[in-house]
Amino acid sequence: MKSIVVVVLVFSLILNFSFGFAQDSKKNSEKLVYKFNIKENIAPAIWRQTKQAFAEANSLKADLILIHMNTYGGTVVDADSIRTRILNSKIPVVVFVDNNAASAGALISLACDRIYMRTGASLGAATVVNQTGEKMPDKYQSYMRATMRATAESHGKDTIISGQDTTYRWKRDPLIAEAMVDERVYIKGVIDTGKILTFTPAEAMKNGYCEGICESVEEVLKLNQMENARIVEYKPTKLEIFLGFMVNPVVSGILIMLILGGIYFEMQAPGIGFPLGVAVVSAVLYFSPLYLEGLAANWEILMFIVGLILIALEIFVVPGFGITGISGITLTFSGLVLSLIKNVNFSFDEVQGNDLLIALGTVFLGSVGGISLAIYLSQKMFTAETGRFSHMSLKEVMSLESGYLGVDPELLLLKGKSGMAVTTLRPSGKIDIDGQTYDAMAVSGMIDKGTNIVVTKVEAAQLYVEID
Known part of the structure; x- marks a missing residue:
């Protein structure tokens, strides 16, 4: 009887081990696809998210990275950084162009190992332009031409054997990539001079710039033998969500109100107190997200600080109101405005008129609103008779009739x-x-x-x- 029990136990252990081994083997053989969306303008935020996405894909040991793209472009410097990260990736990267991969989006797409496009999508038009759509000087175009060519060349050549002859052909023709930037390029059967090249899906397929026309992510995965793969999609971190919220013009305007309102309150009372703390914290919350977004430069923040110092000197040191106060107000206002727009030093080529108007309106309304609110609240809160904090204000009047005398x-x-x-x-x-x-x-x-x-x-x- 004991022998039978021993045999049953051993048999059970063998079955459990075999089942566990099978499960582990199945788990280890399961394919994993890491999906990352680029569905907005290419900007510092997208570059930060790209770094996070690729780092997570590496940590998960993903078999494939899928970029789901629909963008009209963005900043060249951020697109170039994303391009470089894709080219250096040990994990294969494919892109699904869901309608648009223009300008910076085209550069990023060319860096991917394989390109798939939805019916009706477009790829190309990578000429460098400013925010108003005007073509930038040739030094910008020259850099973009070389970058597009180099990206196409990075995928190497195909070997073509015809009889006794062996020839090599670029997998992605660098001249076609250059034609997406330079209207002077002529390629027989592809593009005439005087036109910037933009491919439809069929044209991209014909010229080696698209591996397949798909209508969904699932179709893209099927073409890559990943139809049964587990998909992990990138989710923005809490920091990314917070930064996106903080750069909203409404939030920026409220922070400006708190900065100036806090400073005004602080000037109404001796010493350093809570209002100055509110102003400092608001200033940090105002400039930090803009700095991380690549909008606020060091010198713009310094301009704001110097402006506040000059205003303080005008109020507490220099008698009257003159050049010191005017300079302080100008520097403070300019620092707040310039931190909201994409100027490069004092070059405004990439600044759209609408963005400048939004920045000016945000700072002006925030300034007026902050000072007005501070004056109103100081009257309501600290009025000797009716204010909520009237117990903190002086109620007694030192009159001559009461025996108070300010003269010897x-x-x-x-x-x-x-x-x-x-x-x-x-x-x-x-x-x-x-x-x-x-x-x-x-x-x-x-x-x-x-x-x-x-x-x-x-x-x-x-x-x-x-x-x-």
Whole structure:
């Protein structure tokens, strides 16, 4: 009986081991596709997300990276960074052009190992233009031409054996890639001079720039023998979602209100308190996302800080209001505006007029709204009688009737007294009355040293004298 039990137990262990091994083998043989969407303009945010997506795909040991693309283009520098990351990827990368792969999108597509296009999609038109659609100078075009050619060349050549002859042909013709940038390129049967090349799916297939016409991601996976693969899709991190929220013009306007409102509140009370903390935190939240998005440069942030310092000097140090205050306001306003637009130093070639208007409106409305709100709240919150924080404000009035006096009583007794000017009064100086020296000011003109004087009035601890 014991022998039978032992046999059953051993048999059960063998079955469990075999089943577990089969499950592990199945799990290990399961294909994994990492899907990453590029469905907006190419910008620093897309480059950051690309780095995160490729890092996650590597950590998961994905068998294929699929880029689902629909973009009209974007910044060349970010597209070039994405292109380089794709070319250096050890995991094969394919792209599904779902309607558009224009300009920077075309460059990224050319870097992928295989290109698939939806019916009605387009690929090409990679001429470098500014935000208004105007063609940039030739130095930009020259760089883009070379980059497109190099990207096409990176895929190598096919070997063609015909009888005894062996020839080599580019898998993706570099001249075709250049024609997507330069209208001067002529390729027989492909493009005439004077036109920028943009492929339809059929044209791309014919010229080796598309491996298949598909209507869905599933069809793309089927053509790559990945129809049963597990798909992991990139999800933006909380930081990416937060940055996208913070660069919204409405949020930027609110932060500007808090910055200027906090500074105004702080100037109404001595010392450093909560309002300044609000202003500092708001400034960090305003500039940090813009800096990470590649909008706010170091010098633009510095311009804002210098502007605030000049305004503070104008208020607390320099008497009156002049060049210091005007310069401070100009620098502060300019720093806030320039941080919202895609200018390169003082070059505004890539700045669209609409973007500039939005930036100006955001900063202007935020500034006016912040200062107005600060004034309103300070009146409502700190009014001695009705304010919510009225207990923090001074209620008593130090009136003369109550015995409060801001002038030394001895000075009041000097009114009508005669003396002599110890120094020349121009108009202020020193006088002597009954052997005591006092500061005094001539009511009019200048009084020479040694001249007899008489005190005509005493105001705010100041003696006023005339010639006796």
